[in-house]
């Protein structure tokens with residue numbers, strides 16, 4: 001039989017396999033293992049040297065023994081070496097064992113004595129390509145078993161958890177870079193500077209106008225320009241309902257989840273600044289009149305911590 005690979009393929013191939021295996025098993029971070037650990041580089045150098053040395057020695061021994069052979073033996077050897085790997089006895093033997101397929105010449109062996117007007121039936125085994133697929137799945141199963149059940153490969157649930165953990169870490173990092181500004185309810189005052197109000201107006205136009213109307217006259221949501229309030233008036237109550245959402249109606253969402261508290265304060269100040277503007281087409285008043293800063297609203301369901309407005 002001819003050798004399967006010539007030495008100029010065999011040596012680099014073996015070397016590459018060992019190199020890849022080392023890289024796979026040695027955890028060397030972002031640098032290749034043989035760069036990070038000089039011992040690995042040394043090992044690889046010695047390994048390469050040995051590979052070449054063995055090749056040289058083997059071919060030398062082959063040459064010497066060849067010269068020692070008789071003419072007859074030389075002839076036999078040459079004959080044997082012209083047979084390709086696929087034609088070799090060893091390969092043929094194993095392939096017929098693995099697939100149990102019968103050559104066309106041996107058809108008679110699998111012929112059934114069913115004869116339908118000259119159409120005859122063979123009792124063939126599965127075609128070889130099909131059988132090979134089975135062997136591939138068996139090999140795959142073996143690798144899978146070792147990888148995931150002996151060497152602790154991650155299963156789907158673990159993979160998912162690591163990914164979630166990674167994502168959360170990244171989210172925290174991101175949040176760390178842009179910390180959400182918080183502001184507590186009793187720090188909330190109505191801002192009056194034009195910069196804050198125009199920022200508030202901008203947010204209002206983008207987010208709130210769809211439900212409360214472009215001028216605050218109300219659409220889905222109530223009129224924000226009159227003196228009547230469902231959830232209590234005053235800057236603190238307005239801030240609170242924008243920040244936490246309405247406790248009575250989920251359509252008014254908790255915007256503090258998406259907006260910075262400082263921005264909520266700005267938009268609340270803008271809303272509060274709309275008091276008394278009477279936009280055309282405004283909705284009729286809803287809720288109770290917010291009379292006086294200090295006066296409690298008549299509405300008993302109003303938030304417990306509604307604090308008198310700063311305005």
Ligand code: HEC
Nearest residue numbers: 207208211220221222229230231241246248249251252255
């Ligand atoms: C999806 C529609 C919708 C959006 C968007 C919306 N709101 Fe509302 N809003 C409502 C509804 C409905 C109510 C009434 C809640 C209730 O009955 O308690 C409400 C109530 C309010 C109230 C209290 C009114 C009161 O009488 O007590 C304020 C203040 C308010 N919204 C401001 C805002 C601001 C500011 C924004 C933008 C950040 C906004 N809303 C976005 C629907 C919306």
